[in-house]
Amino acid sequence: MSYSDQIEQYVAHYPQTVRAEVPAACGVTELPSYPSVEVVAWDHDFCELVDADGVEIARFRLVG
Amino acid sequence: MSLPALHHRKLVTTTATTNGITDVLDAIWAAVQPSVTTYADGSTRTAGSGTAWTWTRYQAAGVTQAVYGTPPTGSLAQRILFVGATTNPTPTPTMLIDTWSNNRLHIGLVKNAGTFNAWNAASPFTTGQFTGYTMIGTTLTSPVTITIFESEETIQIGVGIGTAGGVHGAGGGAIIDPDTNDAVDGESDGRIYGLWTGGSSTFNTMLNNAATNTFMNHGASSTNSHFVTFAPGTGTIVPTARENFYFSITAAQRTTRAGKFPGTPLYVTSTSNWVGRVREIRVIRPAIFGQRLDTTLGTIKGYVYAQSTSTNGDAVLLEY
Numbered sequence: 537m538s539y540s541d542q543i544e545q546y547v548a549h550y551p552q553t554v555r556a557e558v559p560a561a562c563g564v565t566e567l568p569s570y571p572s573v574e575v576v577a578w579d580h581d582f583c584e585l586v587d588a589d590g591v592e593i594a595r596f597r598l599v600g
Numbered sequence: 601m602s603l604p605a606l607h608h609r610k611l612v613t614t615t616a617t618t619n620g621i622t623d624v625l626d627a628i629w630a631a632v633q634p635s636v637t638t639y640a641d642g643s644t645r646t647a648g649s650g651t652a653w654t655w656t657r658y659q660a661a662g663v664t665q666a667v668y669g670t671p672p673t674g675s676l677a678q679r680i681l682f683v684g685a686t687t688n689p690t691p692t693p694t695m696l697i698d699t700w701s702n703n704r705l706h707i708g709l710v711k712n713a714g715t716f717n718a719w720n721a722a723s724p725f726t727t728g729q730f731t732g733y734t735m736i737g738t739t740l741t742s743p744v745t746i747t748i749f750e751s752e753e754t755i756q757i758g759v760g761i762g763t764a765g766g767v768h769g770a771g772g773g774a775i776i777d778p779d780t781n782d783a784v785d786g787e788s789d790g791r792i793y794g795l796w797t798g799g800s801s802t803f804n805t806m807l808n809n810a811a812t813n814t815f816m817n818h819g820a821s822s823t824n825s826h827f828v829t830f831a832p833g834t835g836t837i838v839p840t841a842r843e844n845f846y847f848s849i850t851a852a853q854r855t856t857r858a859g860k861f862p863g864t865p866l867y868v869t870s871t872s873n874w875v876g877r878v879r880e881i882r883v884i885r886p887a888i889f890g891q892r893l894d895t896t897l898g899t900i901k902g903y904v905y906a907q908s909t910s911t912n913g914d915a916v917l918l919e920y
Contacts, residue, residue: 537820542697545822549699581835582694582722582732595694595722597732599820599828599837 539598540564543583547573550593555586562598603777603790606751606880608918609651610640610903613890616744619761621684621703625664627746628682628757629657632669641892641900648672651750653680658719665689666719671773673752675789679710680755680772683719683733693720696732696795696837698822703740705759706733709772709795711787711830729835731795734826737761737768738801747890749903749918753791754879756905756918758889765910766802767889769815771795776829776868778876785876787832792876794829794840803907806914807883809845815905815916816868816878817841827868829875840875843867846883847914854885861885861893863917880919881905886912893917 537545539562547553547570558564560577567573585594616627630636632655634647647654653669668681683693683706693700696708713725723730737759745760754773761768776792778785786792796816798806800823804813811819818827818839829840844866854861863882868875884893884904888911891904906915 542820545820546699549822580722581729592691594699595692595732596699597694597696597730597837599697599839 537600539600540567542596542598542600543567544569546583546585546594546596550585552587552593553585554588557584557586559583559598602779603879604752606753606919607651608749608751608756608880608903608920609643609645610890610892611636611645611748611750612640613745613747616742616746619740619742619744621686621705621740622664624705624740624744624746625657625667625682625684627744628667628748629655629664631746631748632667632750633657651752653750653755656716658716668716668719668724669755671753674774674791676711676774676787676791676793677713677728678753678773678793679713679725681708681710681719681724681733682706682757683708689720691720691722694722694730694732696734696828697820697824697826698733698735698800700733701735705736705740707736707757707770707772707795707797708733709793711793729830731828731830731837734770734795734797735800736770736797749905751880751918758905760909761802764802765908767907767909768798768802769905770797775879776876777879778874780876784832785874787830792829792832794827796827797825799823799825803914805847806907807842807845807849807916808847808914811841815842815914816866829868829870838870838872838875840868840870843869844883849886849914851885851912863919866916882917882919884915884917887915888912889915
């Protein structure tokens with residue numbers, strides 16, 4: 537499962553997501569199934585999903 | 601060159617007072633706390649030496665949220681955490697494939713750990729590399745029983761949930777020996793560190809070639825079994841899986857003419873590389889979870905880790 541597929545799996549579980557912060561090294565810049573979700577690269581080794589109020593709603597590690 | 605052999609010891613099975621996650625974590629604590637000075641076979645257990653890990657319980661306002669273990673040996677400062685909560689923790693715990701579920705039991709692995717920070721912090725031990733948490737088993741229903749096996753560098757847990765006899769399993773630590781002489785195949789200490797779970801349900805033909813609730817196999821969906829290892833020298837998490845599938849073998853197929861039970865090593869691979877041999881865990885004949893197998897009466901060969909507490913089925917032996 538690709539990195540973007542993994543991220544999308546979480547976004548599907550948390551539909552209130554408006555922004556996904558992802559490790560820069562993973563190379564994901566957009567989520568094809570969720571074009572309205574902003575993808576931002578950061579220097580952490582985990583991903584974080586954020587809702588419209590800026591509240592962090594999920595954190596996860598990518599596998600692969 | 602092979603790593604030192606591990607020796608598995610079984611802790612006495614504990615039963616949670618209720619099916620609440622707090623009581624389940626307390627049942628884990630009851631099994632492993634430093635005041636537990638004997639193993640199930642009566643041998644001495646001293647926290648921090650031999651095979652005995654040193655466990656710590658984390659409570660918030662008297663409510664247990666985490667129990668984490670430090671091994672008696674090893675140079676890579678690994679920690680294994682069992683965690684759970686009744687309400688959404690803040691911050692949200694960092695997960696591995698699964699999504700966080702309140703009132704469920706989860707497991708995580710850290711290497712190169714620093715000082716304990718917070719179990720739900722992005723880095724629970726301030727520094728180091730963290731797998732994230734993954735789920736062990738289904739919704740907790742009574743009775744919930746906890747059986748833990750310690751070795752010098754690994755932990756395996758079997759959780760009985762309800763009365764059906766199915767086992768929900770997980771484990772981790774320095775579980776893989778690359779069995780090569782090439783330094784790049786392992787961490788600086790020659791080991792591969794990994795974490796596995798049977799996933800969100802009981803084992804389903806435990807040694808099957810599938811990711812649907814099997815032993816040391818990996819699937820990408822949240823309900824699947826998961827098995828990951830750290831790429832040596834990095835925090836990169838690699839999907840890992842058994843190379844060998846011995847599912848539904850019969851007792852006859854696994855008994856010699858002399859009446860002995862052969863044990864076959866398990867090898868694991870990732871999609872990109874050979875990973876290595878599972879340390880001192882072997883496939884054996886169908887058996888029942890928790891059984892002790894003696895070479896001759898009183899000489900322990902190992903403990904059975906299997907898919908059921910009530911009927912013979914797919915099984916491995918945790919070597920004593």
